[in-house]
Amino acid sequence: MNDRTPTSYDPHVIEPRRQAAWRARDAFATPPAESDRPHRYIKPSAPFTSGNIHIGHVRSYSIGDAYARFQRARGEDVLFAFGFDAFGLPAELGAIDRGEPPSDWVARCAEHMTGQLQRLGYSFDWTRTFMSSDALMYRWSQWLFLTLLDAGLIYRGTGAVDWCDTCQTTLATIQVEDGGLCWRCHNPVRLIQRPQWNLRISPYLQEADKRLAELADSGIWDEVALSSQRFVLGRVDGEEIDLVDSGGETLTVFTPHGDAVALAQFVLISPRHPGVERWIVDPTVREQLEDLRSGGLERDARDAEAIPLVDTGRTLPSPADAEPLPVLISPVVDGRFGATAVLGIPARDRTDALIAQRLGLQVNDDPCDETSAGSVNEGAGESPPSVAGLHPAMRYRANDFSISRQRSWGTPIPIVYCEGDCGAVPVPEEQLPVLLPLDLTPTGAGNPLAEREDFVRTTCPRCGGPAQRETDTLDCHFDALWLWVPVCVPPAERERPLDEIFALEDLRTWLPCERVVAGSDSGNFVFDQRIVTKALRDIGPLAFLTDGEPFAGCLFHEMVIRDGRKMSKHLGNVVDPDELVARYGADTVRLATLYAARPQRALNWSDSAVLRCHRFLTQVWDFSQAQLAATTTVQSGGDRPSGEGDQARDTTEHLRLKLAQWTERGVQKITEEMLALEMHSAVRDVMRLFDRIKDYEKRVLARSEELGAANRDALLDALTVLAQLLAPLAPNIAEELWIALGNDGDTQTPWPGVSSVVPA
Ligand SMILES: [Zn+2]
Ligand SMILES: [Zn+2]
Secondary structure, three states, rough: OOOOOOOOOOOHHHHHHHHHHHHHHOOOOHHHHHHHOOOEEEOEEEOOOOOOOOHHHHHHHHHHHHHHHHHOOOOEEEOOEEEEEOOOHHHHHHHHHHHHHHHHHHHHHHHHHHHHHHHHOOOOHHHHHOOOOOHHHHHHHHHHHHHHOOOOEEEEEEEEEEEEOOOOOOEEEEHOOOOEEOOOOOOOEEEEEEEEEEOHHHHHHHHHHHHHHHHHHHEEHHHHHHHHHHHHHEEEEEEEEEEEOOOOOOEEEEEOOHHHHHOOOOOOOHHHHOOOHHOOOOHHHHHHHHHHHHHHHHHOOOOOOOOOEEEEEEEOOOOOOOOOEEEOOHHHHHHHHHHOOOEEEOOOOHHHHHHHHHHHHOOOOOOOOOOOOOHHHOOOOOOOOOOOOEEEEEEEOOHHHHHHEEOOOEEEEEEEEEEOOOEEOOOOOOOOOOOOOOOOOOOOOOOOOOHHEEEHEEEEEOOEEEEEEOOOOEHHHHOOOOOOHHHOHHHHHHHOOOHHHHOHHHHHHHHEEEEEEEHHHHHHHHHHHHHHHHHHHHHHOOOOOOOOOOOOOOEEEEEEEOOOOEOOOOOOOHHHHOHHHHHHHHHHHHEEEHHHHOOOOOOEEOOHHHHHHHHHHHHHHHHHHHHHHHHHHHHOOOOOOOOOOOOHHHHHHHHHHHHHHHHHHHHHHHHHHHHHHHHHHHHHHHHHHHHHHHHHHHHHHOOOOOOOOHHHHHHHHHHHHHHHOOOOOOOOHHHHHHHHOOOOOOOOOOOOOOOOOOOO
């Protein structure tokens, strides 16, 4: 028999004990795909493998873990696992800092981060974790590259990148310091043109837009996530009209100002417009366009005041039979409307007005504008003359983007350049993966991969002659395009060819992912994952995702800040989760991040939430221990009242009824909150229920000397429900209480109202 001497709350005893028990019973193993229970793949974000789990991770994973544990407790099959996003600049910079190969650095980081996450008690299926930098995994990137290349969705172009002459290397934006200096040598950085591999997303923008409305209707995409998708897409509604020049050449032009088309004074074409060539006759104009396409924009040349304008010397007739419209090419279009052609309407549009000024155009009066001359006297109601031939239309700001980087710590691009006549040749799929040498120690200068003869020299797959490998690697953003899929693959199947992996029933069972829980800065990742899923649906591997959506539901949470500012070492306001766990235990730290703010709001860190949550858990523990000790005393006395003859029963029955009602109402409310991932409300309602349990005891004792058996049973029943409700939020202490209250600790604690007999 258990010794019922009350113990004090010691998370440093409880938590290792529970975590060892979870490991021993393999509590978070992904159930086999065959069961007919509901399957829920809950996707946490893939952390950059850059050293430490920070408090922002704790917030993110505490929300996802609470939801995963809640769904398991309801008897659903849950897949909760992630891969480390191990390639990329942060890892490369970490390795440069320490003068070691990035592969060693990320291996140590991942080990350390895994230890931190395990100490926090998250219910990840660790057998499904992977590193994106393992050859077995980055072959996914290479396979995806070849698949999208074959479908015409990857193309080679040129792009402008920041370059340091001293370090002989390209620089990412974050490596360019204020004043345009290199982060490493502090010499001036200049823009150069380099060949780039680009991902074509434009064919899927319209569908991404349409599906977004469906996702909004689903009710399980939260507003922050939806608005991030709308922002990345950048839809602009307006109208379009065909303009035909004297030679019969047609150009469809767009404007968001459909009612002011008659006031148009010029036409702007994006340099990336598919039909831009047709408007160029003059060779000097062609030269200017080439410069525009390859030169990129200096940082200070991106505003309307300075952005390049190339006059084609051609004109189109005005839709309102006014002055002919000069046709200009300018990248100003891209950032506002995508690769299209637009009407310049200076009377309506500030950017167009600035451009008109540069062109020396006298701006047409807008009759609708009350500040312009004449309109006041001529009265309201007058508007620009309407124009025939307008159709409602829309444009998207989202653009194709570069996926290659001149860096050594990334997935090698499976392309070779034949020294004969074959040009750029894709590496055949059966030769994947193209292996990245692991004994590279980047210094920040040059590209160490390009200096490795053993990597560069190869044979052309087409003619068998000498060839050189592509030495650019894929940006880690490209790895992110598939990073959400492999955890659905049982570890034993991971080495299969990718076409067999995509044929596995497991993918059909777990996809689409039921819920993504990620930071609100993940909008671009999620958007591009949604685009690529549609491409892979059309190409075939993900054909079973008929709407091309990888995520049925999505929750974006805001970041953790302190004193109203972003945390940074520089500001000295970083909260160290390890220190907090060492002091208060993991349950307190997790509960505090859930309690402190709604996921959709920034969590402004204060120690008061930690103290409040620690006090709460301590009280729950002490109260439960005291009740259990009292129960044992009654039992060992051998004369536990039967309840039938209990004097207190008559005067306290209504209190028991009240307690049962409170408990039932609490279960109902907290269930709704957990389903909606409103964990901050759930924590508050669990605290409220505990207050009511204490209140109940107080009221009973006000009426009678002792609780009596019936009242004590009712109280223990309520504490049992409290332990169940607390289990997803503070899992270590909750399971200890559940066991102490006489329940089976060898299986998943069921959610209240769910049968504890969950079939194996
Ligand atoms: Zn430099
Ligand atoms: Zn060849």
